[in-house]
Amino acid sequence: MKVELDLPELTDDERAHSARLAHLLVEKIKINGSIPFSEYFAECLYHPELGYYTGALPKFGRSGDFVTAPMISQYFSFCLANQIAEILALCKSPSIMEVGAGTGVMATDILTQLKKINALPEHYYIIEISPVLRERQRESIAKAHPDLIDRVMWLNEPPKEAWQGCIIGNEIVDALPVERFTIQDGKAYYADVGYDESTAQFITVAHRQDDQLIQFMAQLAKENIILPDGYVSEFCPIVKTWLADLTKTLAKGAVLMVDYGYSRRQYYMQERVEGTLIAHFKHRVHNSWELFQGLQDLTANVDFTLLAEAGLEADLDFLGYTSQAYFLYGNGLEGMLTEAKAQISDEMAWYKIAQAIQILVLPAEMGERFKVLALGRNIEIEPQGFALYDMSQQL
Structure with missing residues (x-):
């Protein structure tokens, strides 16, 4: 069921931008009658000129559509840096590779903390497809660390x-193109994207099946996950090739992915009848994916069971799975806050820091909704960030 929201009006430029991408999508749909939802998703976010992430419109912060953990508090990145340092210490001539660095604030703060604890990497690689974001990242890092900017390298693909x-990667997996499906008469069909010319709206078209979807549903049934008629959800089949490609040249080290999501059993609970797909538009969260092509972020929660399975298939070892709150505390959050409080005399400044930390760790905020998954290759480590609470049994 669609929830009516009072969404902001588009400017003339935004309207023209969205109309251009919508026209391209309609032309694609006319060829076959519909397109896979993953194709629609990918075009809306990553079209070379008109995609949400590749365009020049603000995406992050108050002027954008959403705020991420590194923007809420630098202590998120400081804690992540502490975990990274533990991993780098076991590697030879180690480097860091961040996937999709957003504004560059997380990279900047990670380098700040690693410099403080004498654990700087040889290189800091950033995989970023957006020229606009690349420039913003470069400016942010160079301003804070002019002495380290030569270590930072922007890449289109892994070394x-x-x-x-x-x-x-922070909030990266949720932006991978997903397929949607729906259950009708006990069978699963792709919820593809069509176009109704009489109403000039993008619509759901559900009549396609293939071996990939059938095998996915068989896996759910094997785990006693039976979905009722009318159920709509999504899955991300490309995550396996994506992770394999991302890690294929990592000879030794670890992968840390932070995102919002669930284990498979939690993801496909019977009461989650509309799935997890949502859109972000100017700090409004809604479920009208068919609006504002190229202007709004589309995202689906992460199936961490699938992500862990993808890691095993990519010849990685499972190292840990926990909530964001436990991960941050396991990586020294409390100690760093105690140290900071002793140095801050301004009560209002400390209040702002404490308020931001609560957003990161409280269960009703990001503390439990966001999870952290660690995978490794040729490295013997029990990461400190997963020592306080092991959630691997949920996967």
């Missing part, structure tokens, strides 16, 4: 040569 170190 071709073998390397050691740590791969990190």
